[in-house]
Each structure stands twice: as structure tokens, then as C-alpha cells.
Amino acid sequence: MSINGQPEKVENIYLSTLNEILNSIAPQNDLEPSLNSILKILAKDLHFQRAFLAIMDPKSEKLKLSITHSPAKIDHVTYSPGKGVVGRVYETGKAVVIPRMSDNTDFLNKAFGRSDEELRSLSFICVPIKKANPKEEENILGTISVDSPILPMDNLLEHKHFLEVVAALISNQVSRLQEEMALQAQMLSQGPLVGGLEVPPPANFVATSKSIKQVLRQARQVGPSRATALLRGESGTGKELLAEAIHGCSPRRDKPLVKLNCAALPAELVESELFGHQKGAFTGAYQNKRGLFEVANNGTLFLDEIGELSLDAQAKVLRAIQEKEIQRVGSEQPITVDVRLICATHQPLEKLLKEGRFREDLFYRVNVFPIFIPALRERREDILPLAEQFLELFSKEYDKNIKRISSPAIDLFTQYHWPGNVRELKNCIERAVLICEEEVIRTYHLPPTLQTAESTATDTSLSFGEAVAKFEQELLVDSLKKARGNMLQAARDLRVSYRIVNYKVKKYNIDVKKYTGAKKK
Numbered sequence: 001m002s003i004n005g006q007p008e009k010v011e012n013i014y015l016s017t018l019n020e021i022l023n024s025i026a027p028q029n030d031l032e033p034s035l036n037s038i039l040k041i042l043a044k045d046l047h048f049q050r051a052f053l054a055i056m057d058p059k060s061e062k063l064k065l066s067i068t069h070s071p072a073k074i075d076h077v078t079y080s081p082g083k084g085v086v087g088r089v090y091e092t093g094k095a096v097v098i099p100r101m102s103d104n105t106d107f108l109n110k111a112f113g114r115s116d117e118e119l120r121s122l123s124f125i126c127v128p129i130k131k132a133n134p135k136e137e138e139n140i141l142g143t144i145s146v147d148s149p150i151l152p153m154d155n156l157l158e159h160k161h162f163l164e165v166v167a168a169l170i171s172n173q174v175s176r177l178q179e180e181m182a183l184q185a186q187m188l189s190q191g192p193l194v195g196g197l198e199v200p201p202p203a204n205f206v207a208t209s210k211s212i213k214q215v216l217r218q219a220r221q222v223g224p225s226r227a228t229a230l231l232r233g234e235s236g237t238g239k240e241l242l243a244e245a246i247h248g249c250s251p252r253r254d255k256p257l258v259k260l261n262c263a264a265l266p267a268e269l270v271e272s273e274l275f276g277h278q279k280g281a282f283t284g285a286y287q288n289k290r291g292l293f294e295v296a297n298n299g300t301l302f303l304d305e306i307g308e309l310s311l312d313a314q315a316k317v318l319r320a321i322q323e324k325e326i327q328r329v330g331s332e333q334p335i336t337v338d339v340r341l342i343c344a345t346h347q348p349l350e351k352l353l354k355e356g357r358f359r360e361d362l363f364y365r366v367n368v369f370p371i372f373i374p375a376l377r378e379r380r381e382d383i384l385p386l387a388e389q390f391l392e393l394f395s396k397e398y399d400k401n402i403k404r405i406s407s408p409a410i411d412l413f414t415q416y417h418w419p420g421n422v423r424e425l426k427n428c429i430e431r432a433v434l435i436c437e438e439e440v441i442r443t444y445h446l447p448p449t450l451q452t453a454e455s456t457a458t459d460t461s462l463s464f465g466e467a468v469a470k471f472e473q474e475l476l477v478d479s480l481k482k483a484r485g486n487m488l489q490a491a492r493d494l495r496v497s498y499r500i501v502n503y504k505v506k507k508y509n510i511d512v513k514k515y516t517g518a519k520k521k
């Protein structure tokens with residue numbers, strides 16, 4: 001017998017695979033990493049293209065794609081009992097072998113986006129994972145599935161039998177993982193009450209758009225638990241501010257929140273920064289130093305740009321989380337620490353994982369509760385309230401009496417694509433406040449990037465005369481708005497005669513009535 005034309009006896013391959021699997025399920029090993037390594041062993045030894053576990057989530061009553069040996073293309077995939085191949089295997093408790101995926105209409109191809117070519121050249125095997133000691137009716141925990149190259153049916157059936165043995169072997173671990181899932185869901189659903197108090201959202205956190213409100217809701221859900229939150233989003237979207245919000249609604253809120261931007265330090269300094277060092281550990285270590293894990297003891301540690309950590313440092317962070325123990329650089333002495341971790345990244349960690357630049361076991365540890373913060377251009381409703389908050393902040397800070405932002409300037413704000421997100425908006429307002437000598441921020445107080453046709457889709461190829469006319473019109477409209485359509489008042493404010501205002505209103509065809517009941521913006 002052979003697998004994929006290999007001369008080795010298939011029984012020997014199965015036996016050596018079992019041996020490797022048994023080593024992986026030692027009780028002291030962590031659940032997710034050990035199940036993950038079992039999938040890897042299966043894929044490597046039996047030439048499976050993919051191997052994955054779907055586990056029934058008791059809360060949602062759906063099977064969750066929980067562990068895969070290769071990253072899925074889609075996040076948060078679920079299977080309904082009875083639907084598709086995985087759902088059917090779960091419901092019937094019977095394994096299924098599909099000799100060629102493309103021939104089976106039940107095959108949903110949900111998580112991995114297999115190409116047509118793959119669907120034509122792969123078989124699929126899915127077996128149920130049953131409880132070791134079923135007491136209740138519900139005795140199926142989930143399924144284990146593999147994509148295998150097409151083989152003769154006899155070989156596929158042998159694989160199926162073997163996978164049934166593996167399913168029985170990992171049953172206890174899957175059962176424990178299912179309990180952990182339930183516990184986590186319960187902790188999260190208890191929301192802010194776990195901390196004993198309803199914690200209001202942070203006062204300085206602007207959340208007008210639906211999507212950012214949802215982000216804030218997730219932060220308040222995860223806050224009270226001990227779960228590690230992984231904050232994802234482009235640079236400047238507010239990940240650090242969100243970390244503060246999470247810490248602020250956790251029971252640790254009176255303890256320190258310690259922050260480290262892993263990208264800001266050279267790799268060789270990150271370890272001594274995180275774990276501290278003993279005097280003399282390296283040149284320049286003149287005295288003992290506590291690391292941030294120690295400083296954050298009983299509190300929260302925020303690791304920004306976690307994707308930038310070296311593999312060595314990643315291994316140590318993993319140890320600190322798993323064993324709640326660290327060692328200072330240059331010391332053998334273990335130090336116990338109790339730290340809640342919040343991580344952030346703007347990089348796609350899945351890609352780093354594939355490239356071998358991020359440890360898989362750490363990824364599973366930190367990706368317990370991912371929160372995605374959308375880019376500012378995807379939530380334009382937040383732009384104006386943010387701009388107004390920053391205007392107030394910087395007017396106070398620079399002791400200026402700037403009351404508002406002109407309508408054309410607001411238009412530029414809302415049209416611009418904000419590649420630097422909220423940080424860029426904040427910097428832009430700070431600059432405008434600094435150079436503004438009036439009570440209103442106008443378009444010419446804004447940086448040129450906001451005013452180019454490229455970035456705003458606004459035509460800036462105006463002649464001098466046209467630009468002056470545009471500016472005049474803008475001033476006039478602003479004044480009329482402020483004076484609620486009272487042209488006399490507008491003329492006084494602009495320090496010109498009523499006759500001129502009247503003339504310009506006609507020239508620019510401005511509808512004054514529009515502003516009569518208008519609120520001051």
C-alpha cells in the first residue's frame with residue numbers, strides 16, 4: 001500500500017503520525033496550540049492540503065471554524081447544523097468522504113475560497129468528534145475535516161478511519177476548548193457589570209458613526225474580562241485611545257496602564273524594556289531595572305505594533321502570558337506577574353504568520369478578542385464632531401478665541417481621504433488654530449494637501465479672480481449664517497456698507513432666506 005505513490009507502508013505512516021499526535025496532546029500543553037500542531041502533523045504526514053476543526057459554540061448553536069492549520073481567507077466562519085457537508089456530519093454523527101469536491105453540490109467552500117482548479121483536484125473528508133463519555137443526547141462536539149489530493153476510494157476510506165481514531169484521541173481537548181469558548185462568551189456577555197459598575201464611555205472619545213459605536217461597544221464587552229484584546233486598524237485610527245477605554249472599564253482601572261510601542265525601540269532594547277535587566281547583564285546595564293511587565297503588575301500592558309517584536313521577544317512574551325512569569329535579562333530568577341495584555345497592530349498578522357515572522361502560538365494567544373477600527377474615510381460622520389472637539393481643545397491650549405469652522409472648510413474635511421486618519425485630522429486642526437487670527441477656521445488655514453484636486457476631487461485650477469470671488473462668497477455666506485440672514489448685521493460684522501452686502505448677495509445669487517432660521521454652526 002502507498003500514499004500518493006510513496007512506497008512506505010501506510011500502516012507505518014499512520015503509526016508514526018499517531019505517535020507524534022500523542023506527544024502533542026500532553027495535558028500540560030495549551031489547548032489551541034496543541035490542537036493546531038495536531039492538524040499540522042496530519043497535513044504534513046498524510047499530505048493533506050488543509051486540515052481544520054469546527055467546534056459547536058453552545059451559545060450561538062453554530063459550528064465555529066475554530067482551528068485551522070493554514071489561515072482561513074475569511075474571519076469568523078460558522079456552519080449551521082444540517083447545512084453543507086460539515087453541518088451534515090455534525091447533525092448525523094456520520095463521517096462523509098467526497099471523492100472530488102467539484103462533484104458535490106452540498107460542498108459550501110466557505111472559509112478557504114478554494115479555486116475551481118482545487119475543487120476539481122481535491123477530495124474532502126469530514127468526521128465527527130464525539131464526546132468521550134456522552135451523558136446527554138448532545139454527544140457531538142464538532143468535526144475534523146481535511147482536503148486531500150484525489151486518491152482511490154479505498155485509500156480515502158482508510159484516511160477516514162484514521163481520522164476517526166484521531167477524533168477520538170482529541171475529544172477531551174476539544175471538549176475543554178468548547179468549555180473555554182462558553183466561559184469566554186459568558187464573561188463577555190456580562191459586559192460592564194462584571195466590574196461591578198456601569199462605566200461611561202471615555203469623555204474624550206468621539207463616537208458618532210455606527211461603526212465606531214460598535215467598536216466602543218466591543219471595547220466595553222471585553223473590558224471587564226481578562227481576555228487579551230487585539231486592536232487592529234490603520235495608523236492613527238485610535239487604537240491607543242481604545243486601549244485606554246478598555247483598561248478604563250476593567251476591574252484593573254485603578255492599577256497602571258503601561259504602554260510600549262514595539263516599533264519605536266531597537267529590537268535589542270525591547271526585551272530589557274519589557275522584562276527588565278540585572279546590573280551588568282550587558283554593556284550599559286549599570287543597575288538593576290524593572291521591566292514593563294513588572295511595572296504593569298496587577299494592571300494592563302498595552303503592546304502597540306506587536307507585529308514588530310522579534311521572534312525571540314515573542315517567545316518571551318508568550319511565556320510571560322502562559323506561565324505568568326518573567327525573567328530579567330541576565331537573571332535566572334523567575335518573577336511572577338499578573339498582567340492583562342492589550343495588543344495593537346496595523347499590520348496583517350496572518351501575513352507575518354505565513355512568512356514565519358510571527359509565532360503562531362502567540363497569535364492564538366493574542367487574537368482572543370480582535371477589534372477592527374475602521375479608517376476615518378470609512379466613517380465620515382465622525383469627521384466633523386472630531387474636528388469640533390479638536391478645535392475646542394487647541395483653542396483652549398493656545399488661548400485663542402476660535403468659535404467654529406467655515407462651511408467650505410468643513411466640505412474639504414469631509415471630502416478628504418485622511419490617509420493618516422484621526423491623527424492627521426488632529427494635526428491639521430492644531431496647525432489651523434495656530435495660524436488662524438480670526439474667529440473662524442477657513443479653507444486657507446488648512447494645509448495644501450486638503451486642497452488639491454487629487455485629494456478632494458475639488459477643482460483648484462482657479463484663476464486669481466475666481467479664487468478671490470470664491471473667498472468673498474465664503475465670507476459672505478458665513479457672516480449671513482452667523483447673523484441669521486440679517487444683512488445689516490452681516491455688513492456690520494464684515495465692516496462694509498449694507499449696500500455692498502446687498503450688491504454681493506445679488507451678484508453671487510445667495511438665498512438669504514435660507515439662513516434666517518439657521519442655527520449658528
Ligand SMILES: Nc1ncnc2c1ncn2[C@@H]1O[C@H](COP(=O)(O)OP(=O)(O)OP(=O)(O)O)[C@@H](O)[C@H]1O
Pocket residue numbers: 204205206207233234235236237238239240241242304346386422423426
Ligand atoms: N474616536 C476618537 N475620539 C477622539 N480622539 C481620537 C479618536 N480616535 C483617535 N483620536 C486621537 O487621534 C490621535 C491618534 O490616535 P491613536 O494614537 O490612539 O491612534 P493609533 O491607532 O494608536 O495610532 P498608531 O497605530 O500610529 O499608534 C490621538 O491623539 C487620539 O487621541
